[in-house]
Amino acid sequence: MRKLRxxxxxxxxxxxxxxxxxxxxxxxxxxxxxxxxLTS
Amino acid sequence: xxxxxxxxAWIALLTLTFLEIVLGIDNIIFISIVxxxxxxxxxxxxxxxxLILALVMRxxxxxxxxxxxxxxxxxxxxxxTGFSIRDIILAVGGLFLLYKSTIEIHQKVEGExxxxxxxxxxxxxxxxxxxxxxxxxxxxxxILTAVGLTEELLLMVIAVVISILVMMKYSKxxxxxxxxxxxxxxxxxxxxILIGFMLMIEALHYHVPKGYIYFAVFFSLMVELIxxxxxxTRKPVKLHKRMEEK
Numbered sequence: 001m002r003k004l005r006x007x008x009x010x011x012x013x014x015x016x017x018x019x020x021x022x023x024x025x026x027x028x029x030x031x032x033x034x035x036x037x038l039t040s
Numbered sequence: 041x042x043x044x045x046x047x048x049a050w051i052a053l054l055t056l057t058f059l060e061i062v063l064g065i066d067n068i069i070f071i072s073i074v075x076x077x078x079x080x081x082x083x084x085x086x087x088x089x090x091l092i093l094a095l096v097m098r099x100x101x102x103x104x105x106x107x108x109x110x111x112x113x114x115x116x117x118x119x120x121t122g123f124s125i126r127d128i129i130l131a132v133g134g135l136f137l138l139y140k141s142t143i144e145i146h147q148k149v150e151g152e153x154x155x156x157x158x159x160x161x162x163x164x165x166x167x168x169x170x171x172x173x174x175x176x177x178x179x180x181x182x183i184l185t186a187v188g189l190t191e192e193l194l195l196m197v198i199a200v201v202i203s204i205l206v207m208m209k210y211s212k213x214x215x216x217x218x219x220x221x222x223x224x225x226x227x228x229x230x231x232x233i234l235i236g237f238m239l240m241i242e243a244l245h246y247h248v249p250k251g252y253i254y255f256a257v258f259f260s261l262m263v264e265l266i267x268x269x270x271x272x273t274r275k276p277v278k279l280h281k282r283m284e285e286k
C-alpha cells in the first residue's frame with residue numbers, strides 16, 4: 001500500500017485523468033450490478 | 041476466425057494497429073525512464089517482462105469492456121430513448137477520449153516538460169510492477185479506441201498483441217521515426233477526438249459506419265505522407281514529451 005502510494009505521488013500529474021476514468025468505470029459497473037440485482 | 045478473410049477486417053486491423061503503435065510511443069518513453077533506473081543488464085529484461093504482463097492485462101481489460109457493452113437492456117429513459125450500461129460507458133468513454141486527446145495535443149504543443157529523477161535505486165520486481173501499472177493506466181484510451189473502431193474482439197486482441205510486440209522489438213526505431221515526423225503523433229491524437237465523438241454518437245443510438253472512420257484515417261495519412269516527402273528538407277518541430285529524463 002505504501003509503495004502504491006509512493007508510485008501515485010511520483011506520477012500523479014500524468015495519471016490523474018486516467019485514474020478518475022477508471023474509478024468512474026468501476027463505479028458504473030458496480031452501480032449496474034446493484035441496479036440489475038435490485039430490479040430482477 | 042472467418043472474420044479475418046474479410047477485407048473490412050484487414051482495414052480495421054491495420055487502422056487499429058497503426059493507432060495503437062503511434063499512441064503507444066508515450067508509454068514506451070515512460071517505460072524507458074522507469075527501466076533506466078536499473079543496471080543496464082536488467083533494463084531490457086524489465087521492459088520485456090513488463091510489456092508482456094501489461095499485454096495480458098490489456099487483453100483482460102478488452103475482454104471485460106467488450107463483455108460489459110453487450111448489456112443493452114435500458115436502465116432508464118430520457119426523452120423516450122432508453123439508455124443501457126453500454127450507452128453510458130460509450131458516452132463516458134467518448135467524453136474521456138475527447139478530453140484526454142485535447143489535453144495531450146495541448147501539452148505536446150504548448151505544455152511544460154517534466155524532468156524525472158532517475159538516480160534512485162530500485163529492484164527488478166518493483167520496476168516491472170511500475171511498468172505494468174503505468175501501462176494499464178495509460179492504455180485506457182487504446183482500449184476505448186479499439187472498442188470504437190471495431191466490434192470484433194479477435195481483431196482488437198490481434199491489434200493489441202501486434203502493437204505490443206512491435207513496441208518491444210522496434211521501440212527505438214519507432215520513437216526516432218515519430219521524433220522526425222511529429223505530425224503523425226498529432227494526427228493519431230486527432231483521430232482519438234474523432235473516435236471519441238463517434239463513441240458519444242453511438243451512445244445516442246446513432247450508428248456510424250466504421251468505414252467513414254477508416255476512410256478518414258487513411259486519407260489523412262496519405263496526405264500526411266505526401267507532406268512528409270515535401271517537407272523532407274525542413275527540421276521537424278520538437279513536440280513536448282510528458283516526461284523526460286534529467
